[in-house]
Amino acid sequence: MIKMEKVTKVFKGDVVALRDVTIDIGKGEFVFLVGPSGSGKSTFIRLLNREDVPEHGRIFVAGRDIGGLSGWRVPYLRRNIGYVFQDFKLLQKKTVAENVAFALEVIGKGPQVINRQVPAILELVGLSRKMDRFPHELSGGEQQRVSIARAFINRPLILLADEPTGNLDPATSVGIMRLLERINEIGTTVVMATHDSSVVDSMRQRVVELDRGMVVRDQARGVYE
Amino acid sequence: MFSFRYVLRETGQNLWRNILLAVATVVTVGVSLAMFGGFMLFQVAVDSATARWQDGVEFIVWMNTDAGTDEDSSVQNQLDESPGVERWEYVDREQSYEEFKEFFEDTPEVLEIFTAEGVPPYYRVVPIDPDPDVVEELGNQFKGKPGVRTVTFAGDVIRDVQNLSNRAGRVLFIGSIVLLGASTLLILNTLAVAISNRRAEIEIMRLVGATKWFIRVPFMLEGLVQGLLGALVAITSNALLRNYVIDQFSDADGLQLLAGFKVDDAAMLQVNLLVVAIAVGVAVIGSNLAVAMHLNE
Numbered sequence: 004m005i006k007m008e009k010v011t012k013v014f015k016g017d018v019v020a021l022r023d024v025t026i027d028i029g030k031g032e033f034v035f036l037v038g039p040s041g042s043g044k045s046t047f048i049r050l051l052n053r054e055d056v057p058e059h060g061r062i063f064v065a066g067r068d069i070g071g072l073s074g075w076r077v078p079y080l081r082r083n084i085g086y087v088f089q090d091f092k093l094l095q096k097k098t099v100a101e102n103v104a105f106a107l108e109v110i111g112k113g114p115q116v117i118n119r120q121v122p123a124i125l126e127l128v129g130l131s132r133k134m135d136r137f138p139h140e141l142s143g144g145e146q147q148r149v150s151i152a153r154a155f156i157n158r159p160l161i162l163l164a165d166e167p168t169g170n171l172d173p174a175t176s177v178g179i180m181r182l183l184e185r186i187n188e189i190g191t192t193v194v195m196a197t198h199d200s201s202v203v204d205s206m207r208q209r210v211v212e213l214d215r216g217m218v219v220r221d222q223a224r225g226v227y228e
Numbered sequence: 229m230f231s232f233r234y235v236l237r238e239t240g241q242n243l244w245r246n247i248l249l250a251v252a253t254v255v256t257v258g259v260s261l262a263m264f265g266g267f268m269l270f271q272v273a274v275d276s277a278t279a280r281w282q283d284g285v286e287f288i289v290w291m292n293t294d295a296g297t298d299e300d301s302s303v304q305n306q307l308d309e310s311p312g313v314e315r316w317e318y319v320d321r322e323q324s325y326e327e328f329k330e331f332f333e334d335t336p337e338v339l340e341i342f343t344a345e346g347v348p349p350y351y352r353v354v355p356i357d358p359d360p361d362v363v364e365e366l367g368n369q370f371k372g373k374p375g376v377r378t379v380t381f382a383g384d385v386i387r388d389v390q391n392l393s394n395r396a397g398r399v400l401f402i403g404s405i406v407l408l409g410a411s412t413l414l415i416l417n418t419l420a421v422a423i424s425n426r427r428a429e430i431e432i433m434r435l436v437g438a439t440k441w442f443i444r445v446p447f448m449l450e451g452l453v454q455g456l457l458g459a460l461v462a463i464t465s466n467a468l469l470r471n472y473v474i475d476q477f478s479d480a481d482g483l484q485l486l487a488g489f490k491v492d493d494a495a496m497l498q499v500n501l502l503v504v505a506i507a508v509g510v511a512v513i514g515s516n517l518a519v520a521m522h523l524n525e
Contacts, residue, residue: 075439078437080437081434082436082437092431094428109234109437109438110436110437110442111442153436157436
């Protein structure tokens, strides 16, 4: 599903974010990206979403070399990739349902599709009773559920999560991880960057460790350290 | 695929969120287009009033309505041979009658009295030297010739009207161009503020796969709406200018000179269409600059 071949990403000032990274992630895998701050986890995720392009190497998503993708095709790539953020990035003036519907609306889906899919996804994330609430009326965990619902409503092949439990307490994090696990069980490939060792240790999924832009460990059913 | 409802809603919301800035933009676009429209209408009216005296024509040799071919040839030979004449143009009876009809289209009672046979043909003459004394001497050479009814001169008043109109026109034109430049920048700034207010939404849109045009169109439409509302202000101003200023001149008693100072419906429509086209141009340039500078999809 995801393949990186000798990928190097250098930022301004010759800061090497990723160095010669080669990795293969299969369909339906759950992969943790771990490593200290500045090790290249976020860059890894941004490259998969074509927010950045590498200086060297090739990246394949669903069999397609996304490095050669022309600008107008990038939005169509992103429709196959859900994105979950540490800070949720919910629109404060929209309700829970409107936030989730927004992801469908802006890719041109009509009211019929929206009215069918939004309640279903809110049911999946356990927020069907709070669909008319605004983000500031929700707890952190609930806000992250909305963010996951928005990322998953388009049934993407891949879900990228950048520190999704970073702003949550341990108990709430467990709930969020259960949700991501369910999404993974449906067949979605999940790549999650995290600092949260308890989450990684409890899940026992594949762990890819980055350090100064290099893959220093790639372990099936691994732990944080 | 574009959702029409979504685009309209977003455009409306953008305008509403920045209502004060949007009003300022519409007023500026409207004032600059109104100045431009005013400039165009005055030009049309002055051209209409001084139609016979355009392009350096300093005197007109009017022939008798019954002047024969020999008399015409004699005048033409004299015009050709006169060293003081740069060029001349013959306006035959039909053309002259058409001009006459245009000139008096608002007074049908005059048109009823005259037919094509009653309207004289004439020669419009452009002298080499426009000095009034030289022109008068030249023109007087044709007075009293067989077939010539009279010779009329542009005179100081016509020239003064043309000069004043040209000068005022230049000021209006330059002023309106400067204001149109300002309007473009104001549309750009209004959209920059709208884009900045919606930065979070735009980021989400990008990441969930909205296309570049889906993100851009509501902003561009916002600019277009501002431009078109400005055009509406200018069209209203044009109508007021025509009905309450220009038409008053032509109705004024005793000002025969200004009898033709008017703007007909076709010219009005042309000016208004030009105003709308410029409004669209200003809006398109302003919005394109705004999205290119502030929207990094």
